[in-house]
Amino acid sequence: LESDDAADVLGVLSDEKTEEVISHLDDVDHASDIVDLLQYKEGTAGSIMAKELVKVQENWTVSTTVREMRKQAENVENIYTIYVTDENDLLLGRLSLRRLLNTAVKTQISDIYKPGLEVVKTYTDVETVANKMKKYDFVAMPVVDEIGRLVGRITIDDVVDVITEEAEKDYQLASGISQNVDYSDNVWMLTRARLPWLLLGLLGGIFGAQIIGLYEADLRLYPEMAFFIPLIAAMGGNVGVQSSAIIVQGLASESFLSLEIFPKLKKEFMVALVNGLVCSIIILGYNLIFSESMNMSITVSIALLCVILFAGLFGTFIPLVLNKYKIDPALATGPFITTVNDILGLLIYFAIGRMMYA
Structure with a gap:
């Protein structure tokens, strides 16, 4: 299971059961991601985001980027977007896969990535996230923390679930x-x-x-x-x-x-x-x-x-x-x-x- 789906499953269990399940996970990094997601308040972007994504650093060359992307892609079911960060994980922009493949291997990412990107914070309300993704026709939305570090992404399937839940809630209230x-x-x-x-x-x-x-x-x-x-x-x-x-x-x-x-x-x-x-x-x-x-x-x-x-x-x-x-x-x-x-x-x-x- 991806980290967001695993967090959803564990979120309905008692604290004791959750700790027991996490203790049996062999992948320490995956377990750490799940624990991190469980800390976010229900109804926020952090609570529905997934940790699995592909990110590259601006000071990498194309050859280094391709090599690192192969490693990261093993844990990502659908890539959608390649995010570009600095050494401190501050989100800078996104990278076109087409441009990456058509660029000389020694070229640095800082010369070919597209700066600027619509983002949401971890505490952003899920309805706001859904409306943003609908407005900009995004299939994935990057999530950053208070200082702008990339911490996860929200995909369209997560947003569809949110829209359905909110529609059901509003219908019941009405x-x-x-x-x-x-x-x-x-x-x-x-x-x-x-x-x-x-x-x-x-x-x-x-x-x-x-x-x-x-x-x-x-x-x-x-x-x-x-x-x-x-x-x-x-x-x-x-x-x-x-x-x-x-x-x-x-x-x-x-x-x-x-x-x-x-x-x-x-x-x-x-x-x-x-x-x-x-x-x-x-x-x-x-x-x-x-x-x-x-x-x-x-x-x-x-x-x-x-x-x-x-x-x-x-x-x-x-x-x-x-x-x-x-x-x-x-x-x-x-x-x-x-x-x-x-x-x-x-x-x-x-x-x-x-x-x-x-």
Whole structure:
């Protein structure tokens, strides 16, 4: 096994078992690499990198380089890139294999390598690593320590695993599952992961019932308002989930040129305004045909427009704020946004209804 795969296997074992396995390894250098990888914090570049790579020194000649590469290549399954360092292992750049093979044997590497290279630090978050590799179409990314020494590399297969895990995590958070669980987990684990958000939804339902109770007198006088409570709540929740999902996706892929909140709120306001006007006109036309109350028709249309505007802005604002304070913005999708927009949507609906019927 390569060092990163071996570290992943040993990472799930107890400390005693890990020490026992490492003590039985014959290759001392390989064992040292594995122990080194186990020291890095989970979720960082250091925790997923592999120690196996091909590196050459700038002061070597082509003939020395080829000889040393043959030795190093024995332990590397896929080379991808030849890294160039100085005598202290400080990463300087990369070397083209084609240029190496077409250069005179006494030429020094310093004369033919390409300086400068995108790198990540050992403490860099794995999501940032994945986004960088996607942005630059890398199949391998060098990892350096705090002072720029080459300590490993991350290959595309490791990044694919990270992307899959993060996508599953975000999907579960958006679905109201607070922990990373699988259907094969026991009942207690599944319940513990799902119950918190269900309780939040229950609490939101209670608040919604209390709001309806506050306007009980209005509903007795104008019972037709009750017909559109599900519509208002559903539309607010749907719009909030849509806007938050787009923001979370943009934050996850780092596709935003800027993280300033106001420009995004302005853009979402325009989108919500257009969508709100279209939906409000449609529901106004419906009520004018099937309802005898003009007040009812206008109330529902205005309330729907206001709810869509608010839900769109709220669904944009919350993920951006959470991201600013280093909290996973995926928490803002799904049950949280839906519940809050349901409650506030009802308040807006009844407040506008009271003004219209007054």
